[in-house]
Amino acid sequence: MSLDQIGHADRAAFYRTSLFLGLVRGDAVVRWADRTLAHNSDVLPAFIEIATIPAEDLTALRLALLGLCNEQESARVIGAVFGLINRHLVSGQRSAVDTITVLMQARRSMRLEPALSDELRQIELAFWRSERTGDTGSLEARLHTWLGHYRGTEEPFLDEAGS
Numbered sequence: 001m002s003l004d005q006i007g008h009a010d011r012a013a014f015y016r017t018s019l020f021l022g023l024v025r026g027d028a029v030v031r032w033a034d035r036t037l038a039h040n041s042d043v044l045p046a047f048i049e050i051a052t053i054p055a056e057d058l059t060a061l062r063l064a065l066l067g068l069c070n071e072q073e074s075a076r077v078i079g080a081v082f083g084l085i086n087r088h089l090v091s092g093q094r095s096a097v098d099t100i101t102v103l104m105q106a107r108r109s110m111r112l113e114p115a116l117s118d119e120l121r122q123i124e125l126a127f128w129r130s131e132r133t134g135d136t137g138s139l140e141a142r143l144h145t146w147l148g149h150y151r152g153t154e155e156p157f158l159d160e161a162g163s
Contacts, residue, residue: 026055083154
């Protein structure tokens with residue numbers, strides 16, 4: 001799926017959530033807005049606002065992105081966010097403990113289906129148990145398996161620079 005096949009609302013929701021969770025940097029969002037402005041003559045004013053916000057001002061970027069989407073992430077966006085979390089874990093960009101922290105933040109900040117929220121809660125419980133016992137091997141394997149289901153779902157949302 002190409003960049004053009006994802007609507008502005010879903011891409012904005014992906015970036016908005018990913019900024020909040022620390023998964024992407026502000027410059028990726030500004031590049032997206034710049035690219036959209038360069039390739040489309042009929043764009044929403046929110047893109048101009050996003051393109052002019054300093055990349056370090058994550059709060060302003062998230063607020064401007066809200067002009068393109070709503071606060072409820074679609075199932076596709078949620079899957080892409082988990083795909084990006086998986087990518088960071090597999091690449092070593094984020095440790096298993098840091099990944100658990102991000103997943104806990106995601107569970108608390110995103111409106112998830114009850115079954116998905118429960119799966120994340122179970123992973124949290126396994127994390128707290130492993131903290132007491134010192135046995136992190138099974139938790140890491142479980143984490144890799146669970147997140148592996150989302151492998152690749154982030155790719156259509158990422159720009160050519162890999163966000």
